[in-house]
Amino acid sequence: MVENSTTSPRKRRGPYAKSDGRRREILAAATQVFGVNGYRAGSLKEIAAVVGMNPTSLLHYFPTKDALLQAVLDERDKVSDEVAGTAVGAAADPADLPKAFLLIAQNNQDVPGIIGLYTLLAAESATPGHPTHEYFVARYERVREQFRRAFARLEAAGLLAPGITAEYAAASTLGLWDGIQMQWMIDPDAVDVVAHLRRHLSMITLAEI
Secondary structure, eight states, rough: OOOOTTOOOOOHHHHHHHHHHHHHHHHHHHHHHHHHHHOOOHHHHHHHHHTOOHHHTTTSSSSSSSHHHHHHHHHHHHHHHHHHHHHHHOSSSSSGHHHHHHHHHHHHHTTHHHHHHHHHHHHHTTTTSSHHHHHHHHHHHHHHHHHHHHHHHHHHOOOOOOOOOHHHHHHHHHHHHHHHHEEEEEOOOOOOOOHHHHHHOOOOOOOOO
């Protein structure tokens, strides 16, 4: 069957492809810089230096520092949602959901800059007026609800430990996860995020992990 040329995807060529490639390089550099220094201390000058350009040229791709930060968060959310969706979607049996959480945690730990990016920005965003304040308010609401739905499946299957509700499991898991990631960021050799999360999940669920 011949595909209609008006609907077939086309690869970008020439300046468009170069522009997309440059944009991805800038996003990767910004993820690295914001993940190490946070938003306030991370500068456009430093980000531009990582990709070998000057700050003025960088502003042709992202008009402001806030716009660049939002693009970084949007890109990371897209990737994170894909990883989480794949891991959780593969868990047709509720008993496999704790393993899905561990896969997500391992991915976060394996991808450079991810833990630092979210941990530092979340801490900074606690101050009203920070450019990511509303983003993180919405993000925590969304993640808590995603966790609650996952643990509700375990609860319905009789796989939560006695006295543990889906709401408690969601809030406590998110809190522990954030705290352990903060410790890991400070001293990676002293803390194993996945191991601590596995121990926590083994205490609040009856699933085999």
